[in-house]
Amino acid sequence: MNVALAETDLTWRHVGTIDDIPRQGARCVKNAEMTIAVFRTSDDRVFALEDKCPHKAGPLSNGIVHGGCVTCPLHNWVISLEDGTAQGADEGATASFPVRLEGRDIYLNLSA
Numbered sequence: 001m002n003v004a005l006a007e008t009d010l011t012w013r014h015v016g017t018i019d020d021i022p023r024q025g026a027r028c029v030k031n032a033e034m035t036i037a038v039f040r041t042s043d044d045r046v047f048a049l050e051d052k053c054p055h056k057a058g059p060l061s062n063g064i065v066h067g068g069c070v071t072c073p074l075h076n077w078v079i080s081l082e083d084g085t086a087q088g089a090d091e092g093a094t095a096s097f098p099v100r101l102e103g104r105d106i107y108l109n110l111s112a
């Protein structure tokens, strides 16, 4: 059923399973020139952000996931996994993408 969804609905791209991503880690997906980081939280939620910190483009996929946020590995900005916005006093946002978990399969919507 999940395969049928991937074949018939071009909006949602199958990008692997949740087992491909370590808890509190990320895996990168290429989309043309953009790299998208797909994150897995400690309670098995998944989120997708462009792999580019809104501060100075640090690789968020190498950051530390905690709760619903990721801390950038370069200068420790905290970025919301829900919508890509910088938290606290920091300002800016990175692009976020809808993600759907069907069983253990992850689907990414790149059209939004």
Ligand code: FES
Pocket (backbone or CB within 6 Å): 053, 054, 055, 056, 057, 058, 072, 073, 074, 075, 076, 077
């Ligand atoms: S590049 Fe991410 S905090 Fe500076």
